[in-house]
Amino acid sequence: MPAVTAGTPVTEHYCDCDNCGPQQSSLRLFTLSSVVVMGENMSKRLKLLSSDGDPEDRSFHNPHPDWDPGTASADSEADEGPQGPIEDGKVSASFERRVQSKIKDLLLQMEEGLKTADPHDFSAYTGWTGIALLYLQLHRVSGEASHIQRALDYVKRSMRILNGRRVTFLCGDAGPLAVGAVVHHKLGNSAESKDCLSRLLQLQASVLSPDGDMPDEILYGRSGYLFALLYVCKELGAEAVDEAMLSQVVITIIESGKSFSAEQKKFERCPLLYEWHKKQYVGAAHGLAGIYYMLLQPSAKVHPDMMAELIRPSIDYIRHKRFRSGNFPSSLSNESDRLVHWCHGAPGVIHLLLLAHKVFKEDKYLREASDCAEVIWQRGLLRKGYGICHGTAGNGYAFLSMYKVTQEQKYLYRACKFAEWCLDYGTHGCRIPDRPYSLFEGMAGTIHYLSEMSNPEASCFPAFEL
Numbered sequence: 390m391p392a393v394t395a396g397t398p399v400t401e402h403y404c405d406c407d408n409c410g411p412q413q414s415s416l417r418l419f420t421l422s423s424v425v426v427m428g429e430n431m432s433k434r435l436k437l438l439s440s441d442g443d444p445e446d447r448s449f450h451n452p453h454p455d456w457d458p459g460t461a462s463a464d465s466e467a468d469e470g471p472q473g474p475i476e477d478g479k480v481s482a483s484f485e486r487r488v489q490s491k492i493k494d495l496l497l498q499m500e501e502g503l504k505t506a507d508p509h510d511f512s513a514y515t516g517w518t519g520i521a522l523l524y525l526q527l528h529r530v531s532g533e534a535s536h537i538q539r540a541l542d543y544v545k546r547s548m549r550i551l552n553g554r555r556v557t558f559l560c561g562d563a564g565p566l567a568v569g570a571v572v573h574h575k576l577g578n579s580a581e582s583k584d585c586l587s588r589l590l591q592l593q594a595s596v597l598s599p600d601g602d603m604p605d606e607i608l609y610g611r612s613g614y615l616f617a618l619l620y621v622c623k624e625l626g627a628e629a630v631d632e633a634m635l636s637q638v639v640i641t642i643i644e645s646g647k648s649f650s651a652e653q654k655k656f657e658r659c660p661l662l663y664e665w666h667k668k669q670y671v672g673a674a675h676g677l678a679g680i681y682y683m684l685l686q687p688s689a690k691v692h693p694d695m696m697a698e699l700i701r702p703s704i705d706y707i708r709h710k711r712f713r714s715g716n717f718p719s720s721l722s723n724e725s726d727r728l729v730h731w732c733h734g735a736p737g738v739i740h741l742l743l744l745a746h747k748v749f750k751e752d753k754y755l756r757e758a759s760d761c762a763e764v765i766w767q768r769g770l771l772r773k774g775y776g777i778c779h780g781t782a783g784n785g786y787a788f789l790s791m792y793k794v795t796q797e798q799k800y801l802y803r804a805c806k807f808a809e810w811c812l813d814y815g816t817h818g819c820r821i822p823d824r825p826y827s828l829f830e831g832m833a834g835t836i837h838y839l840s841e842m843s844n845p846e847a848s849c850f851p852a853f854e855l
């Protein structure tokens with residue numbers, strides 16, 4: 390665990406799913422007050438003993454009829470017309486108008502709310518870099534110059550308060566530095582962009598050091614640094630990162646997984662195995678799915694032999710851990726089918742399966758991804774709220790990804806219905822997150838998702854998808 394500097398608030402970003410990190414055990418955390426701000430964690434919370442509860446406690450019953458190809462659409466109640474949010478195979482103009490109007494409204498609320506946010510939280514996950522990423526996205530879809538300017542303001546604010554404690558894109562210094570390099574690049578500030586990039590690359594020393602405490606998962610570990618490298622390669626060009634250096638990071642992650650698998654005597658079944666806080670998590674945020682997803686990226690340039698002998702059998706190992714429902718366990722030792730979040734469960738694993746389908750060209754991966762989509766449609770409207778990490782918006786990205794791969798109208802319809810749910814932000818009695826305006830827990834993430842409706846083909850799960 391990283392040291393906490395005296396005088397700074399404790400901002401451990403265990404994704405707030407009741408399931409991960411040292412806080413979990415049998416305790417569940419409840420927010421006491423609705424007047425919560427980013428960073429005010431424990432002061433407004435009370436730990437209460439609780440049972441696991443049943444799935445109904447975690448999600449709302451999905452009230453929408455599913456897509457019906459026979460009638461072009463299943464939903465005729467909405468005021469978009471007889472075809473609901475979809476018209477002629479596309480998001481309808483009237484639905485798009487509703488979404489745009491809500492985005493404006495939520496942006497105002499978010500900016501107001503951020504005035505009371507934790508000034509020290511620079512992270513992409515819950516802090517200022519996440520807000521910069523939102524404005525980068527809004528600039529991407531609208532082309533408005535004011536949005537890129539806002540992205541710059543927020544990322545500069547982040548870069549003034551880096552603390553050198555973590556290396557990842559989501560929770561460490563790599564996020565602001567990578568986003569800074571990209572924003573400056575887009576604005577033609579070449580020297581500033583190069584400076585950010587060079588500082589990002591300097592972080593590799595701690596990633597490569599044989600530090601037993603450095604995890605490999607996305608939020609705090611090596612694959613979260615790997616994402617930062619792949620992100621700048623995508624945005625600035627492959628030459629931004631030296632190939633040998635990229636390869637060293639990849640090899641370090643692979644060696645770490647091989648060594649832990651051997652230690653656990655699982656090398657035959659799962660040649661790349663990882664743990665975080667003594668648990669072998671499966672999901673995207675802290676677990677195997679997130680690590681394999683990064684290693685499987687074509688831009689990570691993993692050698693084909695390693696793909697075939699190490700990564701592919703490891704993916705197949707976790708495939709066999711799936712529940713009958715199509716959902717995935719939160720960790721290898723957990724047999725209860727509870728969480729349907731991006732951080733834990735099908736909404737994270739689906740992205741791995743879709744990428745595996747693309748890379749290995751086998752239908753079984755796509756079939757299982759579509760099973761994930763079914764369980765997300767049934768149980769994905771979460772009581773935890775409308776966010777990205779463990780909320781309805783993050784779950785909606787699963788449908789966008791399915792749509793991009795299959796071009797099936799059903800998935801575009803489902804993505805729109807989850808967006809429609811988000812249009813009624815705050816009216817369902819959901820829990821209020823600790824950082825209610827942030828990218829991964831709160832409103833910024835919801836706006837990010839809503840903004841995808843204007844061009845679903847180009848959607849991109851923030852800080853994860855490449």
Ligand SMILES: [Zn+2]
Nearest residue numbers: 404732778779
């Ligand atoms: Zn989460």
